[in-house]
Amino acid sequence: MSTRQVSNSNDPLIEDISQLIEPMVGGEKPRDQWRIGTEHEKFVYCTDDFHAPSYEEPGGIRDLLLALQEFGWKPVEENGKVIAMAGDDGTVSLEPAGQLELSGAPLENLHQTCNETGRHLEQVKAIGAKTGKGFLGMGMWPDKTRDELPIMPKGRYGIMLNHMPRVGNLGLDMMLRTCTIQVNLDYASEADMAQKFRVGLALQPLATALFASSPFTEGKPNGYLSYRSHIWSDTDPHRTGMLPFVFEDGFGYERYVQYMLDVPMYFVFRDGKYIDAAGLSFRDFLKGDLSVVPGEKPTMADWNDHLSTAFPEVRLKSFLEMRGADGGPWHRICALPAFWVGLLYDQTALDAAWDLVRHWSMDEREALRNAVPKEGLDAAIPGGRKLLDLAGEVLDIASAGLTARGRLNTSGDNETGFLDPLRDVVAKGKSPAQQLLDLYHGEWNGDLSKIYPEMSF
Template sequence: MSSAIIESKAQLVTYMEQGSKPDRSSWRIGSEHEKFVFHRDTKAPLEWEGQNGLPGIKDVLQAFVDNGWEAVEEGGKLIAAKKNGASVTLEPGGQFELSGAPLENIHQTCDETSSHLRCTREIGERLNIGFLGLGFHPTLKREDVPVMPKARYDIMRSYMPKKGSLGLDMMLRTCTVQVNLDFADEADMVEKFRISLALQPLATALFANSPLTEGRPNGFKSYRSHIWTDTDPDRCGTLPFVFESGMGFERWVDHVLDVPMYFVRRDGKYIDASGQSFRAFMKGELPALPGELPTMADWEDHMTTLFPEVRLKTFLEMRGADGGPWNRLCALPALWVGLLYDTEAQDAAADLVKRWSADDVAKMRDDVPRRGLETQDPKGGCFRDLGEEVLKIADLGLRKRARLSSSGDTEQGFLNSLWESIETGMTPADQILHKYHGTWGGVDPIFDQLSY
């Protein structure tokens, strides 16, 4: 499929339709999370190459390979590793990302995450490095972040400043946690898309974990979320058209076609096509490859360069949460699976947001990076009240799924950290600020206190 030449838009619509899974038993859960890597003694980030006897990022990847993962290279450099459907990859500033395998329940996704973090802890002990779970790096200046040797990131770093002032910070100084979910058909995709876009600001508030910049409070609960508001308006945001009549696979394809490209790959090399049109590509008029027509692999690559709050591929990606502590990495899939993988819960979530307009969602999206759980919903209530209502729906969905662990536990317990935030009004960001002004007396303890 990936090598097939694209000759019409209808092929792209068909490609998207093929993500539909009418059999609910085939639905899977894919979780992802990123983390910063630092030298324990100095708190400095790791360079690509180790220096002065200290390990580099490539040594960390090699440690995964030594532990049985398969090496992935680009231009002769080790850039990733994969095992059992999961992969460890590098973000532009050396952030480590685990992209999990598609699994059947939250117990499995949390076991996968826990196994991975045990592995990183063992590697950390051996190399004297740490892995930090935050949404934004708490101390580094942009110019102090080492850049990883991946060609696509060179193209993006050159193009980003042309579209917004914070795109380089997004690339180099942020971390996130995501979950990827399936849909039954086009109508189910549209409803899930609308629910998840509408409630993404609440997820941002619950997982807010980036209140520090360069060692000081930055005035935000989720500075990572704020950064996306000034990264690239062509490819980010809350997608108002999703709430309009006529939304479906074809409408999404039209949107993706209208987003400017970053690159194309040929013979393992990245060719700069930044700002160029995929529609022109389909006519054989791409300046970077005149006369050539795109393949499905080019389409798949192009879709990875869109960064909205929720992204559609052949599944839906929830993209609104900051990276964070171990228990929150399991809580994010629990939240969205609870809302979207049970019919009664999905109906309740759809009913909750059905009267919200695209402007309502945009207003919450604008307010939440600073206000967190104090953000107002469209009815004038605060996010703590909305969060309680949403968590009750998610809890219902997980209870009705009745997916039990080997010890007989349901998936509902994975919501506990979110319930705690609703009950106390304290998100991870609030807890950091409380300690920063209190027992920590500054930022330095964060590396010891919040590393995995």
């Protein structure tokens, strides 16, 4: 999630609703300036007893962050507490229960992305080796209850933790017990954004199935392959979902703005602190009628903050965020941006991907999204086939798109090799979660502690 550092007091006030499309318009870039921003989260645990370390304990999350100074990272503080580290490779920040996130820098190609990820993991593993910490790559804590998890000292998290139970049953699980991999991608124009948004939403269930790795809750199988994905269906209906309006004729920036104006607020950031505005209306804020800051009107910084508080399967800010994948091990971190870059950054591939899904009805899209958390690649798609049958076609399109990009490393390899982990999933016909369940019921003999060596970085 976003890490705010300053209260942009000089940021321009919003005088007219027409200003609200400015972040989206400002995100338009010519093709040669398109970049790849990859984010990945991981669970931190103590290797002696597998507990999740608190922020304050010796060798805990605060100390882990500060240890990154050895590698050139600089602390970011909120109310005197270190909540993130900034560096050339982006930002290392905290999720609500101490999950560690790398929000990577915008990079030109996937070779750079994988090098960035590798540097980060080598750094945290070196720190972990000294302090007895391990890092688990999954979509959900396999064995922790909510009560066993710490809370990190970020103001927005306190507001969200208080608000979540009012609007859904699983929002606290989303905050405390899940991890994801995401990729942020650019667009050239409003029309390009709309086509990429539609393909991203329609195929997000496939990404969920290919990366599904959250089949356990509190030490036992939970009946799902991606319980993380299921959690989003009961988190907050006002700010999640498949966004049917994206597929309507005429969809563009203004329609997304109207959607965001209907998403209830979480907070207002003033003087370095988060003010609880949970459930209040940004429309009232525009009129100067927000009860927690009476008489004030929002700035563009407030609007950018608000854009970060919706959690649909694909999110629009000044770029598009692909949000459907569970967290996973090292090799799958690079596979997610490869999947989406291959599909969305080559026009021939983008058109081919859209042709596969453009005739699906909204009911069919919703049905697929709802089926995938439990059924994974076995979920039915329109036409009587399984999602697995579509997966190979989509990977072929993504591979062709990466080949057409022609971005080579120093050995002369293009970017298609980063799709290999997904090719392996399709060849086996089983999501990663199904493969973990086979181990659990087989050679692990129900001993879930064995997941730590299996899924740690």
